Amino acid sequence: MNAEQKKGRLRPTAKDSALACVLAAACAGNLAAAAGELHGTSLVDPFQDPLHVRPAALDTGVALPGDSAPPACPMDDRHGTDAEHPLTLDRAVDLALCRSPQVRAAWAAIKVQAATLGEARAAYWPTLNASVARQHTQTRYPDSPGASTSASGHTGYLSTSWRLLDFGTRAAQREAAGQSLVAALASHDAALQKTLSSVIGAYFDALAAEGGMRARDQASQLAQSTLEATRRREQRGVAPMSDALQAGTALAKARLAQQRATGDYRKALSVLTYAIGLAPASLAAAPIRLVDNELAEPADGSELQAREAMNELAQWMAQAQARHPAIAAARAQLAASEARVAAARAEGLPTLDLTGNFYQNGYPNQGLQLNRSQVTTVGVVLSIPLFEGFARTYKIRGAQAQTEQSEAQLADTRNQVLMEVVKAHADAVSALGNLESSQTLMNAAQASVASSQRRYAGGAADILELLATQSTLADAQQERVRCLAEWRSARLRLVASAGALGRQAVLKR
Known part of the structure; x- marks a missing residue:
């Protein structure tokens, strides 16, 4: 185990980069569609009345x-x-x-x-x-400085x-x-x-x-x-x-x-x-x-x-x-x-819903996990x-x-x-x-x-x-x-x- 791994630092993987690219492309597509709407082009025509x-x-x-x-x-x-x-x-x-x-x-x-x-x-x-986020998490222990950790990486949520x-x-x-x-x-x-x-x-x-x-x-x-x-x-x-x-x-x-x-x-x-x-x-x-x-x-x-x-x-x-x-x-x-x-x-x-979630390297509104993780949940929810x-x-x-x-x-x-x-x-x-x-x-x-x-x-x-x-x-x-x-x-x-x-x-x- 090298020094970076001991410190708990996570480098973005190929999947991280791919997810970031997909989200960036989606954002760029939305911006282009909005620009097309403002300028009267036909970019948004297929989505006008789906x-x-x-x-x-x-x-x-x-x-x-x-x-x-x-x-x-x-x-x-x-x-x-x-x-x-x-x-x-x-x-x-x-x-x-x-x-x-x-x-x-x-x-x-x-x-x-x-x-x-x-x-x-x-x-x-x-x-x-x-959602995708770039986070840096640092944990310090004043009584045990050697046990302090820090991590930087991406989290994803779907x-x-x-x-x-x-x-x-x-x-x-x-x-x-x-x-x-x-x-x-x-x-x-x-x-x-x-x-x-x-x-x-x-x-x-x-x-x-x-x-x-x-x-x-x-x-x-x-x-x-x-x-x-x-x-x-x-x-x-x-x-x-x-x-x-x-x-x-x-x-x-x-x-x-x-x-x-x-x-x-x-x-x-x-x-x-x-x-x-x-x-x-x-x-x-x-x-x-x-x-x-x-x-x-x-x-x-x-x-x-x-x-x-x-x-x-x-x-x-x-x-x-x-x-x-x-x-x-x-x-x-x-x-x-x-x-x-x-x-x-x-x-x-009552209502019945099908739900699915995918979490990568942590959960929304929480700190970055030290180890890479992928969590997938699928469920059926009955609300009464x-x-x-x-x-x-x-x-x-x-x-x-x-x-x-x-x-x-x-x-x-x-x-x-x-x-x-x-x-x-x-x-x-x-x-x-x-x-x-x-x-x-x-x-x-x-x-x-x-x-x-x-x-x-x-x-x-x-x-x-x-x-x-x-x-x-x-x-x-x-x-x-x-x-x-x-x-x-x-x-x-x-x-x-x-x-x-x-x-x-x-x-x-």
């Missing part, structure tokens, strides 16, 4: 009901701010769906739940841990564990994670429908405000021409001075209404700007320009066809209960809560929870309470969705009925103005009658535009309230 939990929707996108492809995000930055590219409804929908914070948050929630499902599936796989059997804990957790992922996907669809309904309402409100502003502009121009005609009649001595004064008052009133209509239009544009996800400052820099003929008069017979195509309220409510994504998400959350109750109960039952201080009882009760909460949320979501359907259906029926009435009012007001102008020119009518008919015409024009906007908005919002609105339906409006 358990296949990522839903296909994250790669292909989510298509709206009735559509064959997901909405396309506009690539340019004009956003309907110039005359050559006015903001159409379908473009406003695309901008809103691509920029909505609610939609982005729901999209991120899908990724979160997919990762949770991956964790639940990973519980079926074994775990492997390894352990594995594999759960072979439980009583449903992992299955229940996997079921809960899967239902939560289903709920996240449905919640994303619900966010899309909510965004569609919001942007459609904002778009047609802006169109109605623009139509009202134009109607008030025309009324102001008509009042200006009436004042000029009255002044000419006054100069010829045909009309008294009071007629010119009343015409001037009507003009001032028309201009005030024009200013208010302009303010309402600007406010509606601001709301639309927010709905499609643009910065408020962009409205001042480049105001949105809407399509001129978006509220064109419907073709003959189209109102009757729309009335015949309008389903009964019971059909819309049945469709919403069967298809609305918000209700589907609430149902999935209830199923996930029920699975968590089963998981909480199963966690208090006997008493947890009543924690299991309260955990089960908490899970059951969450299930009751999910049941109440499902009922509340169903009531909210059906209430929205009822309101949207009533709005659509009312708007459809208002179309015919507004057209009748428009025709009557135009005829009254034409008759009053002829009568006033012939001296058979006074200025009050003429101004009254002109005011009625301005109101009729504004009501006609409003009724057209309300009808087109209401029928699309009805489909969105039922959870079945797609981009193709928007294009076929």
Whole structure:
């Protein structure tokens, strides 16, 4: 025995070097993979989803009901701010769906739940841990200096564990994670429908405000021409001075209404700007320009066809209960809560694990052994929870309470969705009925103005009658535009309230 062996010094063997090389290579591989992820390379692609939990929707996108492809995000930055590219409804929908914070948050929630499902599936796989350390151990005996020892070397540790059997804990957790992922996907669809309904309402409100502003502009121009005609009649001595004064008052009133209509239009544009996800400052820099003929008069017979195509309220409510994504998400959350109750109960039952350990030159958190050693252990461990201080009882009760909460949320979501359907259906029926009435009012007001102008020119009518008919015409024009906007908005919002609105339906409006 040589001097180094007497002192208990251990030199690294070939196995030590090999283990160190393997661990170093693993560390280098992890660093390279991390670097590849940061730089967008494909080094980590094989390890992105080894358990296949990522839903296909994250790669292909989510298509709206009735559509064959997901909405396309506009690539340019004009956003309907110039005359050559006015903001159409379908473009406003695309901008809103691509920029909505609610939609982005729901999209991120899908990724979160997919990762949770991956964790639940990973519980079926074994775990492997390894460690290597360089140590120096020195033992001194003050009364016997010759007996002092010192040792330097490597220690290695390798352990594995594999759960072979439980009583449903992992299955229940996997079921809960899967239902939560289903709920996240449905919640994303619900966010899309909510965004569609919001942007459609904002778009047609802006169109109605623009139509009202134009109607008030025309009324102001008509009042200006009436004042000029009255002044000419006054100069010829045909009309008294009071007629010119009343015409001037009507003009001032028309201009005030024009200013208010302009303010309402600007406010509606601001709301639309927010709905499609643009910065408020962009409205001042480049105001949105809407399509001129978006509220064109419907073709003959189209109102009757729309009335015949309008389903009964019971059909819309049945469709919403069967298809609305918000209700589907609430149902999935209830199923996930029920699975968590089963998981909480199963966690208090026995488990069976297969374990294996390999120790070289010592044990973790202990000093280096003087002699080289290798220890291997293999065993089967049966764990039986006997008493947890009543924690299991309260955990089960908490899970059951969450299930009751999910049941109440499902009922509340169903009531909210059906209430929205009822309101949207009533709005659509009312708007459809208002179309015919507004057209009748428009025709009557135009005829009254034409008759009053002829009568006033012939001296058979006074200025009050003429101004009254002109005011009625301005109101009729504004009501006609409003009724057209309300009808087109209401029928699309009805489909969105039922959870079945797609981009193709928007294009076929």
